Amino acid sequence: MQQSTEEKILAAAAKVFMEKGMAGARMQDIADEAGINKALLHYYFRSKEKLFDEIFKEVSGQLLPRLNQIIESDISLFDKIWAFCQEYISRMVENPYLPLFIVEETNKQQGAFLERHLGNKRLRLDKLAQQVQQEVARGTIKPIHPLELFLTIISMCAFPFLGKPLLQHMSGMNDDMFNAMMEARKSEVPKFIINAIKK
Amino acid sequence: MQQSTEEKILAAAAKVFMEKGMAGARMQDIADEAGINKALLHYYFRSKEKLFDEIFKEVSGQLLPRLNQIIESDISLFDKIWAFCQEYISRMVENPYLPLFIVEETNKQQGAFLERHLGNKRLRLDKLAQQVQQEVARGTIKPIHPLELFLTIISMCAFPFLGKPLLQHMSGMNDDMFNAMMEARKSEVPKFIINAIKK
DNA sequence: AATTTTGTTAACCAAATGGTTAAACACCGT
DNA sequence: ACGGTGTTTAACCATTTGGTTAACAAAATT
Secondary structure, eight states: OOOOHHHHHHHHHHHHHHHHHHHHOOHHHHHHHHTSOHHHHHHHSSSHHHHHHHHHHHHHHHHHHHHHHHHTSSSOHHHHHHHHHHHHHHHHHHOTTHHHHHHHHHHHSOHHHHHHHHTTTOOOOHHHHHHHHHHHHHTSBOOOOHHHHHHHHHHHHHHHHHSHHHHHHHHOOOHHHHHHHHHHHHHHHHHHHHHHHBO | OOOOHHHHHHHHHHHHHHHHHHHHOOHHHHHHHHTSOHHHHHHHSSSHHHHHHHHHHHHHHHHHHHHHHHHTSSSOHHHHHHHHHHHHHHHHHHOTTHHHHHHHHHHHSOHHHHHHHHTTTOOOOHHHHHHHHHHHHHTSBOOOOHHHHHHHHHHHHHHHHHSHHHHHHHHOOOHHHHHHHHHHHHHHHHHHHHHHHBO
């Protein structure tokens, strides 16, 4: 095992926190998952809260920069919608627990939490907003508020991972079928959105 | 107070479970919220799990039938999309914790859970699917898999409530602005979807 | 080689938590 | 007034849980 103890803990904590959430995760679960003693957890990370913060920072710090990079890039609006959906869905297929983890904790943790973790690296929508307004003015797309467009994009990309159990229950879909559907949605979603807004 | 003790408990439990989830909710919280002794909780509902089941049943049993009624009704596909979005968003504005509650618990609880609670009253998409296929055949809408369309509709309606804290953090939106936005989305979402699929 | 520092563990602790018990209370028909 | 029935409570219990301690092993430093 090349992994240092700290890395083992972080990997184990990420897994357990993402599966069970902050409230449902047990320090013992994390210790077991990491194959170490519970006391060693507290040796590396003083408290559950500190460890959780570390994981949340790591996890959100991994995703947001990549999305920001796309959102602020110089490509055309339609290309940007494509790139965003592709990247977002690809990341979530790799890590299907992520959307629920983020959504759950941003809803449950107290106000200061979001500021602490995302204060510096929040998504910058300025450029996207500018592009939308340009295209509206130019008459290539129907009038739409940039934030609404963004919300729609992220809704279509993220929600399927949140509603997966319900969806599977309703349709009898297994995991492979779900993944195949999400693979298809990497292009279906941007096509759908562009169809909806283009004149 | 006209409310019986059992009603007080159910109301308190619904509030606490929806705010904190099964794992995060404390029996003492529920007792406090109901203004009663903790032992009285166990007198009415033997265990936390039993109480939780009761709440989940009540909450999901309230929403699904109304949606089913719309989904299985005899109106046209486009009208159905309108009615569904209006109804869904209206219900969620009344009870903004509901989407997170359902999504969270369907993801966290074990497999049998969904079957126990939704086995009988799952959404029936047959009629909607039939309508979509008809419209596709008739050439009024672009080819789309009915389940994908349904997933898109529910994504656009539900996700904003899940991502609300993130959205507010990103855009500086307050609660009133958020509610105004969702009010607008009652018509923006169906318009968007119909724009995307109609030929 | 001796010693200090770092990593690791078993045993322990206090608080929190779900659940129980036995007694008190309130209401009701007799 | 009395007994019975369902309701409510304070006190209690066992287990779980986050966290600590003290002893021990393994490196690292001298």
